[in-house]
Amino acid sequence: xxxxxxxxxxxxxxxxxxxxxKGANLAEMTRLGLPxxxxxxxxxxxxxxxxxxxxxxPGLAAEVSRHLAAVEAAAGRRLGQRDDxxxxxxxxxxxxxxxxxxxxxxxxxxxDDSVLxxxxxxxxxxxxxxxxxxxxxxxxxxxxGVDPALFARALALLKEEREAPDDTHLDANDLARLVxxxxxxxxxxxxxxxxxxxxxxxxxxxxxxxxxxxxxxxxLYRRREHIGDDLGTAVxxxxxxxxNLGPDSGSGVAFTRDPATGRPGLYGDYLPDAQGEDVVAGIxxxxxxxxxxxxxxxxxxxxxxxxxxxxxxxxxxxDIEFTxxxxxxxxxxxxxxxxxxxxAFTLAAQLTDEGLITADxxxxxxxxxxxxxxxxxxxxxxxxxxxxAQGVPASPGAAVGAAVFxxxxxxxxAAAGERVVLVRQETTPDDLPGMIAAQAVLTSRGGKxxxxxxxxxxxxxxxxxxxxxxxxxxGARHFTTRTGAVVEEGTxxxxxxxxxxVYPGAVPLADSAVMRFLExxxxxxxVVTAVARALEHADTLRRLEVRANADxxxxxxxxxxxxxxxxxxxxxxxxxxxxxxxxxERMILARDDAGREQALAxxxxxxxxDFTDILEAMDGLPVTIRLLDxxxxxxxxxxxELAVHIAATEARGEQPDPHERELLDAVSRMHEDNxxxxxxxxxxxxxxxxLVAMQVRAVAEAVVARTRAGGTPRAEIMVxxxxxxEELRIERAEVERALAEVSDESGVPVRCPxxxxxxxPRAALTAGRIAEEAEFFSFxxxxxxxxxWGFSRDDVEAAFFSAYLDKGVxxxxxxxxxxxxxxxRLVRIAVTxxxxxxxxxxxxxxxxxxGDPDSVHFFHTAGLDYVSxxxxxxxxxxxxxxxxxxxxxxxSDSR
Numbered sequence: 040x041x042x043x044x045x046x047x048x049x050x051x052x053x054x055x056x057x058x059x060x061k062g063a064n065l066a067e068m069t070r071l072g073l074p075x076x077x078x079x080x081x082x083x084x085x086x087x088x089x090x091x092x093x094x095x096x097p098g099l100a101a102e103v104s105r106h107l108a109a110v111e112a113a114a115g116r117r118l119g120q121r122d123d124x125x126x127x128x129x130x131x132x133x134x135x136x137x138x139x140x141x142x143x144x145x146x147x148x149x150x151d152d153s154v155l156x157x158x159x160x161x162x163x164x165x166x167x168x169x170x171x172x173x174x175x176x177x178x179x180x181x182x183x184g185v186d187p188a189l190f191a192r193a194l195a196l197l198k199e200e201r202e203a204p205d206d207t208h209l210d211a212n213d214l215a216r217l218v219x220x221x222x223x224x225x226x227x228x229x230x231x232x233x234x235x236x237x238x239x240x241x242x243x244x245x246x247x248x249x250x251x252x253x254x255x256x257x258x259l260y261r262r263r264e265h266i267g268d269d270l271g272t273a274v275x276x277x278x279x280x281x282x283n284l285g286p287d288s289g290s291g292v293a294f295t296r297d298p299a300t301g302r303p304g305l306y307g308d309y310l311p312d313a314q315g316e317d318v319v320a321g322i323x324x325x326x327x328x329x330x331x332x333x334x335x336x337x338x339x340x341x342x343x344x345x346x347x348x349x350x351x352x353x354x355x356x357x358d359i360e361f362t363x364x365x366x367x368x369x370x371x372x373x374x375x376x377x378x379x380x381x382x383a384f385t386l387a388a389q390l391t392d393e394g395l396i397t398a399d400x401x402x403x404x405x406x407x408x409x410x411x412x413x414x415x416x417x418x419x420x421x422x423x424x425x426x427x428a429q430g431v432p433a434s435p436g437a438a439v440g441a442a443v444f445x446x447x448x449x450x451x452x453a454a455a456g457e458r459v460v461l462v463r464q465e466t467t468p469d470d471l472p473g474m475i476a477a478q479a480v481l482t483s484r485g486g487k488x489x490x491x492x493x494x495x496x497x498x499x500x501x502x503x504x505x506x507x508x509x510x511x512x513x514g515a516r517h518f519t520t521r522t523g524a525v526v527e528e529g530t531x532x533x534x535x536x537x538x539x540x541v542y543p544g545a546v547p548l549a550d551s552a553v554m555r556f557l558e559x560x561x562x563x564x565x566v567v568t569a570v571a572r573a574l575e576h577a578d579t580l581r582r583l584e585v586r587a588n589a590d591x592x593x594x595x596x597x598x599x600x601x602x603x604x605x606x607x608x609x610x611x612x613x614x615x616x617x618x619x620x621x622x623x624e625r626m627i628l629a630r631d632d633a634g635r636e637q638a639l640a641x642x643x644x645x646x647x648x649d650f651t652d653i654l655e656a657m658d659g660l661p662v663t664i665r666l667l668d669x670x671x672x673x674x675x676x677x678x679x680e681l682a683v684h685i686a687a688t689e690a691r692g693e694q695p696d697p698h699e700r701e702l703l704d705a706v707s708r709m710h711e712d713n714x715x716x717x718x719x720x721x722x723x724x725x726x727x728x729x730l731v732a733m734q735v736r737a738v739a740e741a742v743v744a745r746t747r748a749g750g751t752p753r754a755e756i757m758v759x760x761x762x763x764x765e766e767l768r769i770e771r772a773e774v775e776r777a778l779a780e781v782s783d784e785s786g787v788p789v790r791c792p793x794x795x796x797x798x799x800p801r802a803a804l805t806a807g808r809i810a811e812e813a814e815f816f817s818f819x820x821x822x823x824x825x826x827x828w829g830f831s832r833d834d835v836e837a838a839f840f841s842a843y844l845d846k847g848v849x850x851x852x853x854x855x856x857x858x859x860x861x862x863x864r865l866v867r868i869a870v871t872x873x874x875x876x877x878x879x880x881x882x883x884x885x886x887x888x889x890g891d892p893d894s895v896h897f898f899h900t901a902g903l904d905y906v907s908x909x910x911x912x913x914x915x916x917x918x919x920x921x922x923x924x925x926x927x928x929x930x931s932d933s934r
Contacts, residue, residue: 043085044102046109047078052353057082059273061132064373071352073345073370077113078127078277079106081245083134086271089249100242103276107241110278119237123160124153126170126279129244131251133272136374137260141251142181142468143316144244146174146279148237154218158211166284168214169206173314175221175233178240182247185228187467193220205323207312241276248274256471263475263498265850280369282314282362287335290315293328293342293359295350298378298496299435299487301385301566305329305343307359308486315360315371318489324505325486338368349373354395355404356386358493377496379435380409381566388569398576399925405573406922407892407915412436412499413570414557414911416548418535423546427520427532430481430506432539433492438479438501439533439545442526444513446473453477460532462518464511466491474500479534481541483509483518501536557601557914574602574914577921583898584905585916586661588885590614595656598910602917605661605753606653607817607907608885611734612669614649615642628705632728639733646737647744654745654752661753663817663885663907665796666734666770668720668759678706716826720760720796724770731770732777739781739789746787754791757817761795764808771812796885797869798822806869810876817907818866820886820894824853827862854887857894863901870902883907892919899923 050058050066058066062080069075081103088096111117116125127147131137149157149171158167176194180187194206197217203209209217222233234240251257252272261268282290292315293307308325310318311334318325332339342361345368349357358376362369378386387401396404418437440458443449446469449461453476461477463470465484474480474494479501482491486505495502508521516528526532526543533546550558556567586607587598595606615623622642629635654662681703685695724731738754745752756774761767771793782789795812797803798819806816825832832854840852849858857863866884874880883905888894890908895916898906900923908916 040098041084042102043082043088043096043099044106045080045082046106047075047080050080055134056270057084057273059083059132059134059275060136060374061130061372062273062275065275065277067352068349068370068373071348073348074368075370076278076280077110078275079103079110080132081274081276083271083273086249086252086273087269089246090252090271095242095246103241103245107276110276114278118148118241119150119153120156121152122156124148124157124237126157127241128275128277128279129241129248130275130277131248131272132275133252133266134270135264135266136377137257137264137266137272141248141254142177144174144177144181144247145314145316146170147178147240147244149174150235150237153237161281161284163284164211165214166281168211168218169209169283170281172214172218172221173316174240175218175225177316178244179221179225179228179233181251182243183225183229183231185225187469189224189228190221193217193224206317207323245274245276248272256468259472259475262844262847262850268847277371280362280364280367280371282310282364283312283317284365286311287365288363289313290318290362291325291328291331291360292318293346293361294376294487295346295357295359296382296386296389297487298356298358298376298382299432301356301378301382301389301569303389305346306487308489309334315362324484335363335366338363338366341368345370351395354390354400356382377493379496380405380412380499381435383409384413384569384573385566388572399580402573402576402580402918402922403925405918407895407919408499410553410570410573410918411912411915413551413553413566414914415551416554417537417551418533418542418546419549420535420538420540420542420546423542426540426542427524427526428481428503428506428509428541430503430509430539430541431486431492432536433487433489433504434480434495434500434502435537436479436499436501437533437535437537437546437548439531440478441529442481442518442532443473443477444511444516444518444528446470446476448528449473449476460534462511463491463513465489466494474498479503479532479536481506481509481532481534483511495536501534503534503536503539503541506539506541558597560600574917574921577918578602579921580924581917581920582924583895583903583916583920584883585913585920586663586883586885586905586907587910587913588887588889588907589653589910592652592656594910595653595662598913599657599660601910601913603660603910603913604905605663606657607663607883607889607905608757609653609662609664611646611649611665611667614646615667619645624702626727626730628701635727636729639729643733643737646734647740650738650741650754651744654741654754655748655750657753658745659751659753661755663755663757663794663815663883664734664738665757665759666721666731667723676702676706678703681706721758721766721770722760724758724773725766731773735774735777735791736781738791739778740785742789742791743781743785743787755815756791756793757796757815758793759796759819760798760822761809762799762801764805764812767795767809767812792881794881799826800865803865803869807872807876810873810880813873813877813880815881815883816869816873817882818869818884818886818903820857820862820866820884820888821854823865823886824858824862827858827865828853856891857888857897859897863897866898866903867901874902881905887912890916895919896923 047066047069052063052067055063058080114125118125129144131141154171158164176190179185225233282288289311291309297306307328309331310325356376360372383405387404390396391401440460442462443459449459452459458478460479461473462481480491480495482504492504510519533542584604586605587603588608589595589606590610590613626638688695742752758770778789792814794815796819882903885907889906890912
């Protein structure tokens, strides 16, 4: 029978799929000989079996009992022993760190009798009753489903009654009273007495961890992080060690380097006379880890040695939880630490320089999403006054939003389109929906290792913790600053996660250092150099070219500065807007060929100059120019508005403008119920005489102008929305006639490859035939996604996409990340059949998927030659194209 339970000594970090991240890393630390309290891990197999049936897997209880006996033997104590009980912690531990999972339950094994034995054995009544109240509070909320606010309120009332500033000022009698209060809350809320059987406590805690996998918070986090629902979670059961045994005890969280900036050195928090949950929750402001060196030099030195061991072993930033029990150091957890985008790039460069990782490994440890965040603007604080508050810069970036004081309000306002800043004393897992909805998180307590900081860094959210002197009153929905200023809910704040400052109002933004580098190529120290190195290495590895979607010379020039290797999509319809719309109207309203030709002749020099300027900006690089694509009604007035205006004029007894009547007739004649599937793309060129010839002549004359100016123009002509090879054959003949005419007239040979945009399923399925007439393909994945799914993007995203995401119909919008199973299969078919018909066929993608990190990996494995995206996403695409070429990463996304 396949085992469900593994002793720490039986595992290793490569078993994270089975043991979860926590269990695998505890096993690894045990193998390294570090001081890890003994324990065992219930595997993800057991969780999946439980979720499939809703019942405890057969044999699990017996396995847990056997492994528990081994822990008891090592400790010399038994679970539930009255005079000196063995106590256990139960923690969730999925493959990926998930803030939405069940919280830890400490002190499993205490009951009304053994608490007295614990008091005697430890020599501290206060410690024993503090441990028991923690168990009832944690077990009651996480296992029995009691609202945690009820426990928090009872604790706050007792502290108020006793005039105690924090928990440590409550004595043993206070805590004994609190235990009875908590047990009463459990009975009132559940109708059940708090369980007195330690083995029942352990069993129920394990099953509660399994159930938490499908909890609302966990599912919300998985959707956001694109984590599969079928992985399940492991459960770690571990002998308790105690940081709340007095001043020679304590707990802390440490990082081997700064997780916010990547700077070397030990970073973290330490809280004397406290358990680890106190540090993470931020219920008391912890001391910097450096102060432990004066408080307990021996433990500090041992901790530093273990941290160095772990960093060199994992070859990465490590996040560590530890407890000191009466001068003895215990290592409770390690994992590769979550870090900000700035820290990720900085660390990758540092570890490469230190010889711990290769340049390829460094590239694998950064990603395009992180680079995009580093390109976001930062606050320009040169003209602002003193900040409202100053806190710990826990997760960098610049965010502006209205202050809100609970998660539900953050979600409500964000859904209405408002930007918000979630303000709390400290956050808990219940705040996860609000943290996702908010632009930034601001807390009055905690530091870089608090719940708010860790979760915000993992999500790339701006976060400032432990804001000095900030008094947050969630009930009154305001906070008070050190100077006495009261800031009400709805007040706009600017939160600087890089400096820890919080400003009133909306502070203006300025380009980030990374953006300035991309614009100017001028390097500066720190993260800019790290980004430059990552991009340079990606460029040496990538097989995919990266082009840009650009319709103006300015966009083309910027794209080139950002490293674009050409233009993959130049949309000519964007050149017909503004004042030129009148010329398009004239073309549509023309009553005969002469009138239409006159309008086209007026458009020709304007188009020619457009193309000349863009070809100059991209001199020597390919520029793919798409012929006019959208429906012509988009260049005409709205039919309803025009009809109402004419009717109102007639109602006043006035004569309508003849031109307006003519426009209304044309708009009515050209009206389509579904214009995006109507007269557009190649169909326009086939039914509007002279339109294609005018556009191609403009391209050809621009090529001639640039050639005569000494340039090297490389124009390519793309025919949109082709569904049948016959359409392309007819239009290509017209294109080649226009090119030949300009060549003959100018004496300058004009050679422009002619290809098509694959954006209809029929085009993908008949790509072999279309390739007979096309010299290149470019996938228009925006429309290909719409036509494959039968979605009208503008209509469905607001209508039901949120429901589809909630129900798991798809894990992410198919307009953000390519649908590999459907649209991706069409892409693969078209690539295979197109190249079979025309070996060496150049193939790219010009939908916005070309700049999506996950989609770039797919396009690499599908064998495309290039991706094209908006200019600002070019650096992201360059980086991800390099990452896609790394051995072992083909076909995988950034996760």
